[in-house]
Every structure is written in structure tokens, then in C-alpha cells.
Amino acid sequence: MPLYRKHTKAGRPKPKTNYEVLNNNVDYGTRQIDHYPRPYSCQVTPYRELDFSERTKRATQAVVPFLLAPCKAIFIGDVAAGKTSLVHRFCHESFEGNDYTATIGLDFEVERFQVLNQAYTLQIWDTAGHERFKCIAQSYYRNASAIVVVFDMTRPDSLLNGKRWLDEALRLNPRTPILKFLVGTKKDLLDDQALCDIELEAIKMAYEINAEYWPVSARTGENVTKLFRRLTALAFDYGVQRAMETNESLLQPPGNSLLNLYFLRKEKKEKKFLKCFNCTIN
Secondary structure (H helix, E strand, O other), X not given: OOEEEEEOEOOEOOOOOEEEEEOOOOOHHHHEEOOOOOXXXXXXXXXXXXXXXXXXXXXXXXXXXXOOOOEEEEEEOOOOOOHHHHHHHHHHOOOOOOOOOOOOOEEEEEEEEEEOOEEEEEEEEEEOOOHHHHHHHHOOOOOOOEEEEEEEOOOHHHHHOHHHHHHHHHHOOOOXXXXXXXXXXXXXXXXXXXXXXXXXXXXXXXXXXXXXXXXXXXXXXXXXXXXXHHHHHHHHHHHHHHHHHHOOHHHOOOOOOHHHHHHHHHHHHHHHHHHHOOOOOO
């Protein structure tokens, strides 16, 4: 999806507006997910599935398309932890460098994916880390599908504060399950020894809060796309399973119950087959 810029001359607005298409360098092929993305480390994740669930596969192979509620992912953490830079790197393939501006309240982005050929929306809620905006930010924590705790790998104190941020978000999201990620930013600023030291502490924290760990760099883009693809795939898989288990109407287009009817009939046929597999069926 291209961005646009107006062509105008200073002080002399034109009656007609021309537009120039800007190359925003975003590879929208990364929004297509056909295979289950892998975690950064199989040892530091509570989500051990190797593929989409059978229920999800069957749902996406159905003739009737369905609508699934968007994934609401909230990004929380200390001020200047790199939340906004991380989001901008993925959404716009941009990095502001030293031009730091604190988020006031909330920034919001929407990314549309195709997961197993089904449309799915990721809502990214980039919340403020400054204490004076905390009350505003917390008002947006509710009904989250995923919580991403972001810390600055060059500041160990921001990692220690991560548990407090997570506890506050979970308090406003008592329902389970909810996806949890622990993301370290500014990986490119560390030498090998410093990286090793902070990763040991981050892995301990990830185990403690039962979250999946990712080190990233918004400057270089390292692991950024992989992280968002992984988050989206997990949220999609969990969302389909939860909707089918609770028979939520969100799984079908409005006013259409064909998808549930399809699966109810399919399950009845499978039960009948299991019951009669030892007898002769004409």
C-alpha cells in the first residue's frame, strides 16, 4: 500500500492537486503467512506447537469464508524502551534514529494479513511508557489478545520493570489464555559479552512470566518481521480455536451460520464412522 505526498508550490496553492507515489519500502509479502512461524528459540517459549491446530486447518479449508475478531496486541514497557521504533520498523520500514519523541497516551496501527488464505487483522496499540501518561495508557489495556513487554537491552532496569508492566496489564485482562511476549530492543548497540549477559537475565524473566522471548533491533530490522509474523500466526490459531470452542458468532459472516453448521455435520459424520467402523456399511 503506497504512501502519497502532495505536489504544491510554496505560497501558491494549485486548484488541482497532483500526487507522487512514495516508495515506503514495506514488503507486503511478509503479510502472507502460509506456514507456522518458528520462535526465536524453542527453549524460551511456552508455545510449543509446531504447526497450526487441526481445527484451524479445517476452518481455513472450508468453502464458506469466515470473519475472525482482530488481534489486539498491546505494547507496554518503560519510557524510551523502543516500543514506537519497533512498531514503525515493521509497519513503515522506517527508523527515526535520534529524533526521539515520547508517545502521548497511545499510538495505533492496523496491519492486515492473509493467514492460510484467510483475512486477519492485527491491531497494534503502542502505549506510553511515561508515568504521567500511565492512567491514559491503561485505559486501552482491556480486551487484549496479546501483551508485548518491551525492554531496552542497554538498560537492565527496564527489564526488571517489565514484570510490573505485565502485572498491570494482566490485572485488566483476567480472561485466559492471553499471548505474552518479552521483547528486548536495541540489540545492535551491544557487544557480544553484554548481549550474552542481558540475554541470560531476559531468559530468566521470560521463564518467570511464562512469555516468549525475542531480541530485536529496530535500527537494522533484525528479527522484527519474524516477531510480528509469529505473534499474528499464534493469535490467529488461538482465536479460531477459542471461537469454535465457545461457538462464537464472530467466526461467521454476520447473519450466516453456515460455518458452524458445516463443522457440526462433519463432527457428527466422524462420530458415526467411529461408532460403526467395525460393522459393514452399505
